[in-house]
Amino acid sequence: MKRFFQFLFIAVVVLFIFGFLAGIGGIITILNPPEERLAKDSILELELDGIIANSKENKAFLEQLRKYRKDAHIKGVLVRISSPGGVVGPSQELYDELRRTSSEYKKPVVAYCSSVAASGAFYAAMGADKFVTEPGCLMGSIGVIMEFVNLEKLYDWAKIQRYSITTGRYKDAGAEYKPLSNDARMLFQEMLNDVLGQFKAAIVEGRKLEPDLVASYADGRIFSGSQGVKLGFADQVGSWDDARKMLGEMTGLGKDPKVFKGRRKPSFMEFLEEASDARLFGRMAESFLREELNAKPLYLMPGAIRF
Secondary structure, three states: OHHHHHHHHHHHHHHHHHHHHHHHHHHHHHHOOOOOOOOOOEEEEEEEEOOEOOOHHHHHHHHHHHHHOOOOOEEEEEEEEEEOEEEHHHHHHHHHHHHHHHHOOOOOEEEEEEEEEEOHHHHHHOOOOEEEEOOOOEEEOOOOEOOOOOOHHHHHHOOOOOOOOOOOOOOOOOOOOOOOOHHHHHHHHHHHHHHHHHHHHHHHHHHOOOHHHHHHHOOOOEEEHHHHHHHOOOOEEOOHHHHHHHHHHHHOOOOOOOEEEOOOOOOHHHHHHHHOOHHHHHHHHHHHHHHHHOOOOEEEOOOOOOO
């Protein structure tokens, strides 16, 4: 009987050790998943989703684009867009990298949208060789917006006085503790006009349209996908599969090309974030996003985020 209990104890310990090692192995696999290898010529599918900012998602998109466009098995890139736009600089970076993928790496790029491709996301789509859209997709919103908040009266109510020491008359322009002066307003307006000119130039170059036509629609208006095709801002009304077939023909892979979805290895902190309370993290992310967008020139469709 004693030998039996000794054997049982050893068996339990062994099973525990194997279970512990299996658990550790599972965590390592989650944190460092095996990378899918490309063994066949394919097109790369990437998703441009949500507000465009200096965010984890935006960086992941660019990381995958820069990585996989160097792979000889990737023959083209299909970008699925669902975004109301965002910060000017990151939107321009997406546009530049998509154009570079086509011009320098000689890999065609097709953009596809089923829901929203507005403002900064529309800007990014101009870097693609072709643009396929669902007829009811919302696109356009060609313009720039910069929002400020004036808390002067709130500070007065709370008996708080704020001061600043600056090295120039415009250094505290747009500060929340005082009204925006006419001079500062004119300064910001000139900057926004310049950034709008960059937006229009990207559309003229990307879509091969007349500058006057682009200027006539660069007033922030939204139009549908079918209207966008008629105006020349998009190439074709169609589905994701239509976009896939179009890219397949452009790359020489035929009408049924294999689609490869790149996968980025998450960092340990990202793993912890996903394991945390999603609602709490969502509220924190939304608060951070509001701070990220405040007092910055934006290619953003109004109403895209609640303040």
